[in-house]
Each structure stands twice: as C-alpha cells, then as structure tokens.
Amino acid sequence: MDASIDRRRLVQGLSGSFVVGLAGCLGGDEDEDDPAENGDTDENGSAEDGSAGLAYAFGSETIALIDPSEGEVVDEITDGVDGYTYGDAVLTNDGSYLYVIEDSLSQVLVIDTASREIVAEVAMGPGGTHMYHPNDEEMWAHSDDEGTFYVIDTSSHEVVETVEAGLDGEGHGKLLYHEDFGSTGYATNVNDAAAHVIDMDAYERVDSIELGDEGGTHYKAYSPQTGLAYFERSGGVGTTAVVDTETNEVVDELEFSGGLYLTPDEERLGNIGENEIRLLDATSETTDEIGSVTVEGGPDALEYYEADDTLYGFTANTMTPEAAVIDLDDLSVVDHIDAGSIERPEDAHHLHRSAVSGDGYFFTPADADGTVAVIDMANRELIEHVPVEEGVDTVQYVPESE
Numbered sequence: 001m002d003a004s005i006d007r008r009r010l011v012q013g014l015s016g017s018f019v020v021g022l023a024g025c026l027g028g029d030e031d032e033d034d035p036a037e038n039g040d041t042d043e044n045g046s047a048e049d050g051s052a053g054l055a056y057a058f059g060s061e062t063i064a065l066i067d068p069s070e071g072e073v074v075d076e077i078t079d080g081v082d083g084y085t086y087g088d089a090v091l092t093n094d095g096s097y098l099y100v101i102e103d104s105l106s107q108v109l110v111i112d113t114a115s116r117e118i119v120a121e122v123a124m125g126p127g128g129t130h131m132y133h134p135n136d137e138e139m140w141a142h143s144d145d146e147g148t149f150y151v152i153d154t155s156s157h158e159v160v161e162t163v164e165a166g167l168d169g170e171g172h173g174k175l176l177y178h179e180d181f182g183s184t185g186y187a188t189n190v191n192d193a194a195a196h197v198i199d200m201d202a203y204e205r206v207d208s209i210e211l212g213d214e215g216g217t218h219y220k221a222y223s224p225q226t227g228l229a230y231f232e233r234s235g236g237v238g239t240t241a242v243v244d245t246e247t248n249e250v251v252d253e254l255e256f257s258g259g260l261y262l263t264p265d266e267e268r269l270g271n272i273g274e275n276e277i278r279l280l281d282a283t284s285e286t287t288d289e290i291g292s293v294t295v296e297g298g299p300d301a302l303e304y305y306e307a308d309d310t311l312y313g314f315t316a317n318t319m320t321p322e323a324a325v326i327d328l329d330d331l332s333v334v335d336h337i338d339a340g341s342i343e344r345p346e347d348a349h350h351l352h353r354s355a356v357s358g359d360g361y362f363f364t365p366a367d368a369d370g371t372v373a374v375i376d377m378a379n380r381e382l383i384e385h386v387p388v389e390e391g392v393d394t395v396q397y398v399p400e401s402e
Contacts, residue, residue: 049075051113051398055356055363056098057372058086059389065116068361068374068397071384075116087129089396090139092154098396099139099152101128108141108150110157113398120157124150127172134177134185134200144172147189151203161203167192176220176229181245188231190216195231195243209248211241221260221269223282230269230287232257242287254287261302263311263328270302270313270328274350277302277313277326293331295324301355303362304328305377314377316355316364318342323355323364323373325380335380339373340366342393358397367393 054074055066061084063077087101091113098111102121106128110120125143132140139152140163147166150159165173171191177200185198187205193215197207211217215235222229222245229243234257242252261270262282268290271278277299279290297320305312313326316339325335342353342365355364361383362375370390374383 049114049116051098051116052095053359053398053400055361055372055374055395055397056089056100056111057363057365057386057388057392058084058089058100058394059370059392060084062389063111064372064386064388064392066363066372066374066386066388068359068363068383071374071386073386073388077111077116077118080118086394087141088131089394090131090133091396091398092139093133093136095398097154097157098398099131099133099141099154100394100396101131101141103128106143108139108152122150122152122157122159124152124159125162129172130174132175132177134175140175142173142175145170147171147173147191149173149175149187163198163203163205165189165196165198165205167194167196167208171216172218174218174220176222176231178222178224180222180224180227184245186220186229186231186243188217188220190218190234192216193233193237195220195229195241197248207248209243209250211250212237217241219257219259221262223262223269223287224266225283226285228285228287230254230260232260252286259300259302261304264304264306268328270304272299272302272315274298277315279328279331291331293326293333295326295333296320297322297324298350298353299324300351300353301364303355303357305357305360305362307378312377314355314357314362314375316353318351318353319344319348321366323362323375337373337375337380337382338385339364339375339382340371340385341368342366343368354394356395356397358399361397363395363397365392365395367391 065075089100125146127144151161165187171189194208215237218234219232297317299315371385
C-alpha cells in the first residue's frame with residue numbers, strides 16, 4: 001500500500017460493510033470588536049490581514065491560504081511545518097482560532113486566524129484523527145491509539161482533561177454532541193460494539209449502550225426533530241443502530257451503514273453508500289426512506305447547497321477524479337465536475353475523500369495532484385485546481401462572517 005495514503009482515509013473507508021480488498025483502517029474565533037477584514041498580504045501575513053473568506057489547505061511542508069474567488073494561494077505558513085500529517089481542522093465558534101490535529105508529532109496546532117500564525121502546539125496522544133468543538137470553551141481531540149479524548153481549553157490552548165472513551169484503551173473514535181443532550185455526549189469506537197455515554201461535565205465514560213456481540217461503531221448522527229441518535233455498526237456488520245436519547249435505549253436497527261449527513265433544515269438525512277446516496281426522513285420515528293440515487297465513483301463527504309428552492313448535494317468521489325452534484329428533491333445526478341485525483345491502492349473498492357464548503361464554495365483536496373479543487377456551487381463549475389503540494393489532504397474554510 002502506498003505510504004502516502006493517510007490512515008484517516010483507510011480508517012473511514014474501511015468502517016462500513018461495503019469495503020472489499022483492504023485490511024486496516026475517512027471526518028467538524030474572530031474577536032467581535034476586530035473583524036479582521038481581508039487585506040493585501042505580504043510574505044508572512046499580518047494582523048490586519050485576517051482569514052475571513054479564505055481556505056486553509058494543509059500540506060506536509062506548507063499550510064496554504066487560498067482565496068477561492070481568485071482560485072489562488074495568497075499566503076503560506078511554513079515556519080516549523082516539516083513532514084506534518086493531519087487529521088481534522090476545526091474553527092472555533094467565533095472564528096478566531098483554527099485548531100488542526102497534526103499526527104506526526106502527536107499534537108494539535110492552534111492557528112490565530114487574524115495573524116495567520118501558529119500560536120500554540122498542544123501535545124496529545126498518538127493517532128489523532130477527529131476533533132470536535134462541543135462548546136465555546138473546549139476542543140475534544142481523539143487519540144485513536146489510546147481511545148481517549150484530549151480536552152483542550154480554547155482560551156489557554158492547554159489540555160485540561162482527558163476522557164477514556166474506548167473500552168480497551170485504543171480504537172478510532174468519534175464524538176456525538178448536541179445542545180439537546182445537556183451534559184451528555186456519545187462516543188463511537190471501531191473496536192467496541194457499543195455507543196459510549198460520556199458525562200461531558202465530569203469528563204468520563206459513565207455507561208455503554210450495547211449494540212451487539214461483534215463489530216464496532218463509527219459514523220454517527222442525531223435528529224433534533226425526533227430525539228433519535230444513529231450509530232453505524234462498523235466492522236462488516238453493515239447496519240445502523242437507532243437510540244432514543246431520552247432513555248438511551250436501542251429502538252431500531254436500520255439495514256444499511258455509512259455516513260449520515262443532516263440537511264440544514266434538519267428534516268432529512270443523507271446516507272452515503274458504496275455507489276449511492278440514500279435520503280431518509282429525519283422527522284419520522286421509523287426513519288422512513290425517501291428514496292435513493294446512484295452515484296458512481298464512490299460518493300463521500302456530502303455538503304449541501306440550496307438554490308432556487310432546490311436542495312443540492314455536492315459529494316467528492318473517491319474512485320473517480322470528480323465531484324458529483326445531486327438534486328436531492330428529485331434524487332438525480334445533475335452534474336459531474338473535475339476535482340482531481342487522490343492516492344488509492346489498486347485493490348480499494350471504497351476510500352474516504354474529505355470536502356468542506358462555505359459561502360457558496362466547495363473545496364476538496366486532490367493529494368495525488370497536489371491541488372485543491374475550488375468549485376462554485378451556484379454555477380456548478382470548477383473555479384481552479386489550486387496548486388499546494390503533493391499529499392495535501394485536509395482543507396478548512398474560514399467564512400466571510402460568523
């Protein structure tokens with residue numbers, strides 16, 4: 001297997017029941033008095049420049065800042081960036097800091113979006129992939145090698161607590177949290193056939209909802225309309241457990257697996273299959289299926305865009321160098337857009353490809369080409385394949401306004 005293929009891609013691609021041929025193991029503050037408007041940049045950037053309206057693209061030797069409207073790199077962070085590999089990049093709620101997992105040195109980088117500088121390097125456990133921002137004060141970064149969340153204070157940029165979520169001290173995991181849950185959160189782990197109940201105030205696992213005797217848990221989602229949480233049963237099980245968050249009891253099991261993406265109006269769930277996107281009714285107690293659409297090429301990382309009273313889905317394909325655009329109202333593919341190529345082993349049937357969107361732009365990295373595709377969502381057309389560097393595989397966007 002090509003060493004350049006990141007572990008996150010293999011972990012997330014292998015979580016579902018539809019993967020064939022691979023063994024092993026993808027993805028979530030500006031000061032109100034200083035909006036940090038974009039300005040002309042010099043070589044190092046400056047405090048006046050800010051990052052609003054720019055995308056950060058993370059490469060092993062450089063972090064590039066991309067202006068999507070121009071389709072070009074306008075600034076770079078290179079000091080100390082040396083052979084880095086990345087997990088999730090998460091923006092604080094007020095937009096002032098961008099936190100990104102950097103796995104080669106088991107750390108989280110903190111980037112000040114006003115000055116465009118790395119201002120802190122926070123040590124965490126090894127095997128970092130996913131990170132979450134459940135409240136304004138904290139980032140939760142997960143160490144897969146330890147099955148543990150490292151809780152980072154967003155003011156001090158220091159680890160203030162650790163939460164052992166996995167049963168056996170290891171395993172790739174995610175966090176599900178919503179304000180409806182109060183002080184409760186839920187953690188998944190690909191090694192545990194359970195959804196773990198986390199006391200977010202006490203910083204500890206207080207219970208585990210048993211889901212079976214085999215496999216693990218990976219993707220997760222929540223419907224505020226029904227109070228139901230969804231936990232993918234990974235490791236070849238190929239189903240999704242439905243849990244009532246009022247009682248923490250399993251109330252159903254759906255006969256499919258894969259990622260779940262709630263629509264902006266919270267009324268539908270998009271489910272990613274091997275070659276299809278399934279749409280589910282998130283207002284239904286029985287999660288009724290609305291319909292499905294075939295999307296050849298391994299759809300993944302579903303982002304939504306609404307125009308002319310129509311909801312569209314943009315998804316980066318993993319097995320073809322394209323992004324597909326789906327009309328989610330009539331469930332049809334309406335466009336294919338060149339997105340560039342990712343690294344993939346010859347025997348892979350499905351992998352993960354990340355993507356983010358904001359302010360009408362869709363971004364997806366093409367690590368084999370060393371570029372980031374910037375797509376205009378309104379016009380459904382490619383703006384540019386922006387050169388960054390070979391291996392670039394993580395992008396995050398800082399919106400024009402929060």
